[in-house]
Structure formats: structure tokens, C-alpha cells
Amino acid sequence: MLTVTGLTVRYGDFVAVRDAHLEIADGEVLALLGPSGSGKSTLLRAIAGLEPAVTGSVCWDGDDLSRVPVHRRHFGLVFQDGQLFPHRDVAGNIAFGLRMQGMAREARKERVRTLLELVGLSGYERRKITALSGGQAQRVALARALAPQPRLLLLDEPLSGLDAELREQLAIEVTELLRRTKTTTLLVTHDQEEAFTLADRIAVLDEGVIRQAGDVLDVWRRPADERVARFLGVTTFLPGRAERGRVRCVLGEVSLPGVADGDVCVGLRPGAVRAVELGRDERGGPGESVQGEVLARVHRRDHVRLSVRPDVDLPEVSAVAAMTSRAVPGDRVALSLDADGVALVGAG
Numbered sequence: 001m002l003t004v005t006g007l008t009v010r011y012g013d014f015v016a017v018r019d020a021h022l023e024i025a026d027g028e029v030l031a032l033l034g035p036s037g038s039g040k041s042t043l044l045r046a047i048a049g050l051e052p053a054v055t056g057s058v059c060w061d062g063d064d065l066s067r068v069p070v071h072r073r074h075f076g077l078v079f080q081d082g083q084l085f086p087h088r089d090v091a092g093n094i095a096f097g098l099r100m101q102g103m104a105r106e107a108r109k110e111r112v113r114t115l116l117e118l119v120g121l122s123g124y125e126r127r128k129i130t131a132l133s134g135g136q137a138q139r140v141a142l143a144r145a146l147a148p149q150p151r152l153l154l155l156d157e158p159l160s161g162l163d164a165e166l167r168e169q170l171a172i173e174v175t176e177l178l179r180r181t182k183t184t185t186l187l188v189t190h191d192q193e194e195a196f197t198l199a200d201r202i203a204v205l206d207e208g209v210i211r212q213a214g215d216v217l218d219v220w221r222r223p224a225d226e227r228v229a230r231f232l233g234v235t236t237f238l239p240g241r242a243e244r245g246r247v248r249c250v251l252g253e254v255s256l257p258g259v260a261d262g263d264v265c266v267g268l269r270p271g272a273v274r275a276v277e278l279g280r281d282e283r284g285g286p287g288e289s290v291q292g293e294v295l296a297r298v299h300r301r302d303h304v305r306l307s308v309r310p311d312v313d314l315p316e317v318s319a320v321a322a323m324t325s326r327a328v329p330g331d332r333v334a335l336s337l338d339a340d341g342v343a344l345v346g347a348g
């Protein structure tokens with residue numbers, strides 16, 4: 001188990017990470033999520049032993065690692081651009097750490113074969129590094145890091161250099177692989193989707209400070225404050241009321257089991273508000289849901305994003321309509337809330 005206690009890292013006078021506390025249990029994947037420049041890489045590097053801490057400690061199973069050099073920590077590292085050795089072939093790269101460990105030749109060969117199978121590149125042993133695609137190179141980097149069976153895998157934006165589709169696919173594959181190998185992992189990313197796909201738990205870093213850490217769903221559902229919520233995609237904040245597992249606000253009501261009764265701040269991601277066009281005879285009717293007028297429409301990959309002025313006392317809100325929706329500016333729509341996009345901000 002990794003335990004980081006009160007860790008502070010400075011570059012000159014600038015404090016890049018302040019008083020960080022983190023724990024990663026065996027077999028767990030923790031994503032360190034935060035905007036660019038928030039100190040994610042610095043914290044990862046300090047854990048790896050690549051950056052000295054001013055104060056605080058990094059411990060493994062209770063042992064302080066401050067005097068243990070990088071290569072003796074038994075941590076695996078993967079960066080954004082794999083940093084493979086260009087003059088070695090795929091097998092030579094993966095076997096590198098194993099040679100350092102003094103593993104015999106035959107055993108090395110077998111381990112390389114197993115690792116290549118694990119990352120979906122069976123038969124690539126003799127391939128040159130320069131002849132790999134970006135996605136293949138990252139798979140090899142992952143195989144190289146995993147080969148010596150590190151007790152902790154440190155991934156610093158491992159998928160950022162890849163195009164969107166490949167990134168999504170590899171994120172799913174890597175998740176599978178980490179679960180199967182029960183690898184304890186710290187993943188640094190600025191990409192929420194990647195963090196939510198890969199991690200069991202998430203820590204949100206902002207301006208060098210860990211603002212919140214918790215289970216993926218908890219953080220998604222209950223961001224600690226407005227800043228964290230905005231970073232997690234919340235765009236609209238409304239006063240609301242929770243009662244017997246239901247949360248009500250001016251735009252409607254959703255079921256959120258387990259929420260304590262009382263006043264709440266309801267955070268809406270764009271997908272939280274669904275819009276359906278109203279037929280001619282439904283216009284202005286007393287219906288149950290809030291209605292509004294479409295101000296703008298934009299096509300997205302798998303839905304239509306509408307800007308809507310609700311009839312209630314609220315400024316314009318973002319809403320999502322089905323790909324087949326014909327709603328255009330001037331049309332009337334009925335709005336409803338989708339619990340999946342709703343967050344309770346600062347609800348503890």
C-alpha cells in the first residue's frame with residue numbers, strides 16, 4: 001500500500017504541490033485528475049523519487065522511501081510518449097528491466113511473450129520501435145513497465161498523445177489489463193473520461209492542492225465545492241431540496257437514493273437536462289414539466305445540443321435532445337432532468 005503524507009514539492013519559491021495526503025490500496029487504481037499545471041506530474045514524480053520533497057513522506061507498506069533511489073522503489077513508469085529505446089526492438093525494450101533484475105534468457109523470452117499477449121501484440125518481438133504506431137508504442141511501454149512486476153505502476157498521461165477514438169479504446173483495454181493483473185496504479189490525467197473509465201478512486205488536484213479524493217461515483221455525484229464541480233463538467237448551479245431520496249429544483253425532480261433530506265445545491269452537467277419537442281397542440285399546455293423556447297441548436301457526435309430559455313425564472317440552459325430531434329430556434333420544448341448528469345455540490 002502506498003501512503004503519501006503531508007507532501008510538499010517546490011520549484012524554487014513556487015509551491016507546485018502543497019501538503020498532499022494520498023493512499024492507494026493494493027490492487028487499486030487511483031486517478032489524479034486536474035487541470036493543466038495543477039501539479040499532477042510533480043506529485044507523480046515525487047512519488048517515483050524523481051523530484052525531492054520539501055516536507056512529507058512517501059511510504060510503501062509503512063516503509064519510508066525518502067532514501068530509496070528511483071530504480072530501487074520497484075515502481076513502473078509510463079509517460080505520455082512511452083520513451084522507448086529506439087535502438088532496441090520491441091522484445092529488447094520489454095526485457096530491459098528483466099535483464100537488470102538478472103533474469104535468465106529463456107525466462108526473459110517467456111515473460112516477454114506473456115506481456116505481448118497481455119497488451120495484444122503477440123508476435124511483435126522483433127518489430128522495430130520506429131515501425132510502431134502511436135497506440136502500439138504505448139502498449140509496448142506499458143508491457144515494459146509491467147514486465148518486472150512493479151508493486152506500483154505510475155502512468156503519466158499515457159494516452160494523451162493518441163487520437164480520440166484510439167484513446168477511448170485503449171483506456172478500456174488498459175482498465176481490463178490492470179484489473180486482470182491486479183496492478184496497484186496511480187494514473188495522472190487531465191481527461192475526466194479517462195479517469196472515470198480507468199479508476200476505482202479519484203483525487204482532484206487544483207493549484208497544487210488535493211481538493212477531494214473518493215470513490216469515482218461519489219466524486220462524480222458529490223463534488224466537494226463549485227470549483228471541483230466545474231472541473232467535473234458542471235455548468236449550472238441551482239438551489240434545490242432533497243426529500244426522501246428525491247431531489248427537486250426549478251427544472252424538475254430526480255431520484256437520488258441515499259441523499260439526506262434538506263437544502264442542496266444542484267449541479268447540472270449539460271446532459272442533465274433533456275429536451276423533447278412539443279407538438280402543436282401541446283404548446284403552452286399546463287403539462288407537468290417545465291417548458292422553454294429553443295434559442296440555438298448544435299449537432300454533436302451522438303446528440304443535439306440545444307440552448308433553451310425556460311419559462312421559469314432562469315437564464316438560458318444547455319439541454320440535450322435526441323439525434324433525430326428537429327427542434328430549431330423558436331420551437332417549444334419540454335425539459336426534464338436526467339439523474340445521471342446531476343451532481344449535489346458541497347453535500348459532503
Ligand SMILES: Nc1ncnc2c1ncn2[C@@H]1O[C@H](COP(=O)(O)OP(=O)(O)OP(=O)(O)O)[C@@H](O)[C@H]1O
Pocket residue numbers: 011014016034035036037038039040041042043190
Ligand atoms: N522543473 C520545473 N521548474 C519550475 N517549475 C516547474 C517545473 N516543473 C513544473 N513546474 C511548474 O509546476 C506547476 C505544476 O506542474 P506539473 O507539470 O506538475 O502540472 P500538471 O498538472 O502535471 O500539468 P500538465 O497536465 O500540463 O502536465 C506548473 O505551474 C509548472 O509550470
